[in-house]
Amino acid sequence: MVAAVLALGIVALVVIAGGYDIGRAATALWSGSAGSAYSFFSGTLLRATPLIIVGLSVAIAFQAGVLNIGAEGQLLAGATATIAVGLAAAHWPGWISIPIELVAGMAAGAVWAGIAAILKRRFGVLEVISTLMLNFVALYGVSYLVHGPLQEPTHTYPLTPPLAESARLPMIVPGQQLHVGFIAAVALAIGAWWFIRSTAGGFRIRLVGAGVAAAASAGRVRVERVVFAAFLASGAIAGLGGAVQVTGVTGRLFEGISPGYGYTAIAVALLARLNPLAVIVAGIFFGALEAGGAGMQRDAGVPAGFVTVIEALVILGVLAVDRARILASDRHQPIAGEQAA
Amino acid sequence: MSSGPVAAFLESGVRFATPLAYAALGELVVERAGVINIGLEGAIICGAFGGLVFASGGVALGFAGAALAGTLVAALFAFFVITLRTDQILTGTAMSMLGLGLTGTLYRTMYGIGGASLHTPTIAPFAVPGLSAIPVLGPALFNQPVVTYALYAIVPALAWWFYRTASGLALRAVGEHPEAARGAGISPDRVQWVAILFGGAMGGIGGGTLVLAQVGTFAENMSAGRGFIAIAIVVLGRWTPFGVAGAALVFGAASALQTLAQTTGWAMPYQLPLAFPYVLTLVLLASSRARTAAPAALGQMQR
Numbered sequence: 001m002v003a004a005v006l007a008l009g010i011v012a013l014v015v016i017a018g019g020y021d022i023g024r025a026a027t028a029l030w031s032g033s034a035g036s037a038y039s040f041f042s043g044t045l046l047r048a049t050p051l052i053i054v055g056l057s058v059a060i061a062f063q064a065g066v067l068n069i070g071a072e073g074q075l076l077a078g079a080t081a082t083i084a085v086g087l088a089a090a091h092w093p094g095w096i097s098i099p100i101e102l103v104a105g106m107a108a109g110a111v112w113a114g115i116a117a118i119l120k121r122r123f124g125v126l127e128v129i130s131t132l133m134l135n136f137v138a139l140y141g142v143s144y145l146v147h148g149p150l151q152e153p154t155h156t157y158p159l160t161p162p163l164a165e166s167a168r169l170p171m172i173v174p175g176q177q178l179h180v181g182f183i184a185a186v187a188l189a190i191g192a193w194w195f196i197r198s199t200a201g202g203f204r205i206r207l208v209g210a211g212v213a214a215a216a217s218a219g220r221v222r223v224e225r226v227v228f229a230a231f232l233a234s235g236a237i238a239g240l241g242g243a244v245q246v247t248g249v250t251g252r253l254f255e256g257i258s259p260g261y262g263y264t265a266i267a268v269a270l271l272a273r274l275n276p277l278a279v280i281v282a283g284i285f286f287g288a289l290e291a292g293g294a295g296m297q298r299d300a301g302v303p304a305g306f307v308t309v310i311e312a313l314v315i316l317g318v319l320a321v322d323r324a325r326i327l328a329s330d331r332h333q334p335i336a337g338e339q340a341a
Numbered sequence: 342m343s344s345g346p347v348a349a350f351l352e353s354g355v356r357f358a359t360p361l362a363y364a365a366l367g368e369l370v371v372e373r374a375g376v377i378n379i380g381l382e383g384a385i386i387c388g389a390f391g392g393l394v395f396a397s398g399g400v401a402l403g404f405a406g407a408a409l410a411g412t413l414v415a416a417l418f419a420f421f422v423i424t425l426r427t428d429q430i431l432t433g434t435a436m437s438m439l440g441l442g443l444t445g446t447l448y449r450t451m452y453g454i455g456g457a458s459l460h461t462p463t464i465a466p467f468a469v470p471g472l473s474a475i476p477v478l479g480p481a482l483f484n485q486p487v488v489t490y491a492l493y494a495i496v497p498a499l500a501w502w503f504y505r506t507a508s509g510l511a512l513r514a515v516g517e518h519p520e521a522a523r524g525a526g527i528s529p530d531r532v533q534w535v536a537i538l539f540g541g542a543m544g545g546i547g548g549g550t551l552v553l554a555q556v557g558t559f560a561e562n563m564s565a566g567r568g569f570i571a572i573a574i575v576v577l578g579r580w581t582p583f584g585v586a587g588a589a590l591v592f593g594a595a596s597a598l599q600t601l602a603q604t605t606g607w608a609m610p611y612q613l614p615l616a617f618p619y620v621l622t623l624v625l626l627a628s629s630r631a632r633t634a635a636p637a638a639l640g641q642m643q644r
Contacts, residue, residue: 014446067430069379115623123627126640128377128430129576130626132569133619140616148610266434305445305561312439319427319435 010313011289014306015296025300032295033288039295042177046249048287049178050075050241050261052185055268055279056192057109057237063196063274064230065209070116070131071238072262073138074109078239079246080142081108083150083160083253086167086246094166101167102243109239110232112138117231121224127231135262143255150253160253169248179248185283188237192276205230238262260308267311270318286311346605350597351481356555358593359489360385360547362586364571365578366492366499367543369585372575373503374536375516375529375638379433380418382568383440384411384541388548390444393559394451396461396552403461403553404488404546411545412538414440419537423530429640437568445561463557464488486554488546492586499582512536516636544568573622579634592618 015025033044054071061068068074082105089097116134119125143158145151150160169179196202208226241261250257268286272278293307364385371378378384388407395406418436421427452459464486473483503509511532514522519529547567552559570592577592578585598614601607 019450069430069434119623119627125623125626128379128640129572130623132379133573133623136566136569136619137616137623140612140619144610144612147612263434263438266431267438270431303446303449305442305449308438308442309446310442312435312437312442315431315435315438316421316427319421319431320425323425323427 006317010310011306014309015300015302020300020302025296025302028295028299028302029292032298033292038176039291041173043291043294044284044288045182046178046287047290048284049182049185049248050245050258051264051268051286052189052280052283053181053241053244054238054261054265055272055283056185056189056276057234057241058265058269059272059274059276059279060192060196060205060230060237061234062269063209064205064227065211066227066231066234067128068113068116068131068231068234069128069266070113070134070262071234071241071265072258072260073131073135074112074235074238075242075245075258075262076135076138076142077112078105078109078242079253079257080138080145080242081105081239082243082246083163086163087150087161089167090164092166094168094170097164097167098169098247101247102240105239105243105246106236107239109242110236112239113231113235117228117235120231121228139255142253142257146254158254162251163247167247168251169244177249179244181244181248184244186280188240189276189280196276201229238265241265264311267315271314273318345477346601348477348480350594350601351478352484353600354590354594354597355481355485355489356593357596358589359485359492359554360550361567361570361574361592362492362496362589363488363547363550364544364567365574365585365589366495366582367540367547368571368575369578369580369582370499370512370536370543371540372580372639373516373636374512374533375519375636375641376422376533376537377429377433377572377640378415378418378436378537378540379430379572380414380436380440380568381433381540381544381571382437382564382566383418384414384436384544385548385551385568385571386440386444386562386564387411387414388545389552389559389563390448390548391545392549392552393448393459393461400462400464400553404549407545407549407553408542409545411541411543411548413541415537415541415544418541419534423533423537441562441564444559448559448561460558461552464554486550488550488554496582496586503582513636516638519638519641544571547571570618573619576635577618577622577625579625580636581634591621 011029012022015022032039034040054075057071057074058068082101085104086097086101089100112134116127116130119130120127146158146160152159152161169181172178172180172182196205204221204226207221208223245257246253264286268279268282271285272282289307289310293304296302297304364381368378368381388411391410392403392407396403414436418432421432422429466484466486469483473479475483503513511522511527514525514527515529515532522529548564551563556563574585574588574592577588595614595618599611602609602611602614
């Protein structure tokens with residue numbers, strides 16, 4: 001809540017400092033994100049959907065102490081597998097093709113994360129560097145595929161052909177662009193929250209995230225295995241984010257399919273203090289900011305780049321506040337500390 | 342001067358490598374002090390923007406502005422990571438986003454949407470008499486802007502500093518074993534602060550090179566992931582100055598190969614040479630040689 005007020009304050013400051021009309025900007029921010037049913041459902045919630053899913057991916061990895069900053073690449077891998085399977089399954093009924101698409105996306109995301117997970121487990125490679133490298137490999141992989149094997153038949157645009165209507169996610173409300181992926185995202189968040197909070201597996205993840213020594217001393221927690229599993233789960237969820245984006249929004253694969261969801265998701269997860277339920281709120285908050293930001297650029301001429309500035313400041317703010325708390329309580333807490341946002 | 346396709350390829354490879362080498366050499370110093378600055382991208386794009394803003398006073402002032410902008414971004418990073426002791430990776434990610442968002446916003450605010458027509462003076466390549474006439478390699482190494490030549494001095498100077506001076510030893514000691522360094526009377530915090538500021542200035546110059554020696558104008562997101570490439574280059578160069586310079590050339594050659602493939606219409610997909618250095622870095626990371634080359638305390642937060 002404090003963070004939200006702070007972020008809005010920063011928005012106001014940036015707008016005023018830039019010499020823009022604050023009244024017009026505020027109106028545009030409101031009308032672009034929540035001023036009408038359309039802007040709320042087809043703007044805010046639609047943009048929040050991938051942020052919630054990928055935010056969960058980041059939150060689960062960070063809970064286990066895995067610094068997976070490769071959600072972007074895992075999302076791209078997921079989106080690619082989804083399209084490949086979806087195009088092949090064009091003539092199948094939706095109740096078969098859609099689940100297969102989503103599973104393919106999750107599998108591809110897990111495989112992409114799995115490369116870094118194996119490098120970490122077998123060779124001790126820092127996942128920060130490996131996942132970053134894999135983001136770029138994925139980016140160029142997508143670029144190659146949409147210019148080559150998966151390009152649309154006329155070979156004019158760097159796009160894949162569109163998915164068949166039956167292979168796309170249905171809409172929640174007729175006339176709106178919000179698809180059932182949003183419901184899936186919320187359900188996934190609730191499931192992840194329950195898992196982390198109430199199951200032995202979730203307990204192990206929190207234990208490992210709290211520190212390897214603590215986990216080992218708490219009795220036979222196989223740290224490496226927990227880290228590996230959390231890494232793969234994180235990749236699968238990021239892959240699902242790509243699958244949902246492709247089947248719910250774009251219907252095609254192209255190079256710019258993710259405007260940095262994997263990085264914004266880090267801000268989402270941190271703002272939510274890695275709590276899956278809070279990820280829903282943080283995802284909607286950033287979704288509103290992006291939808292409203294688009295409105296502000298359109299109506300008040302405020303550059304869209306400032307949304308990225310706010311995301312960055314949210315990360316820095318959360319990090320600073322956490323450090324202040326640790327210093328105040330003067331005891332060790334992991335960055336994966338679980339607190340209500 | 343005869344310039345066959347090979348000479349042209351080498352020449353553009355060195356050109357692509359120049360900004361990468363600046364950023365990577367800066368990151369090398371930072372990592373040798375035990376810190377990963379994943380926010381280097383932010384320093385590069387702010388350097389590019391600083392170069393644009395200050396270029397009205399001439400190219401030299403532009404480079405000073407680029408270095409200053411990169412240093413400022415790095416100072417914010419250092420304040421969080423060293424003084425507040427926040428997580429290096431998350432802080433760095435935020436710095437990249439901050440730099441990209443801030444420059445995009447400022448650019449549009451200061452120059453309007455039509456800012457693309459803005460042009461800055463650029464430094465022309467300077468052909469070194471005699472040396473640039475060497476067949477094949479001459480134009481690549483000795484017909485470049487002065488910023489490239491400066492690297493020929495910076496790389497050996499860094500190597501000398503690392504291995505032959507007391508302050509270089511202090512830097513490496515902090516990166517390998519900060520507690521031992523502290524025992525020897527070195528302040529790890531101070532060493533890391535200075536290293537990060539240096540890294541920011543070098544990243545800023547790298548960004549400035551894009552604007553002031555190559556493109557001649559600014560574009561949003563023009564750093565295009567070079568900050569992350571620089572981090573790969575440091576790994577590929579196995580944390581030594583000459584290794585990093587060589588690795589920068591590998592990435593530069595990959596970019597040149599991509600342009601060559603696109604202009605000559607090769608059957609090879611142009612994404613292949615672009616992705617190759619990243620895969621190479623991953624493979625190298627898995628080898629034990631790379632792991633032992635990494636500073637032992639890299640990325641560890643001090644208590």
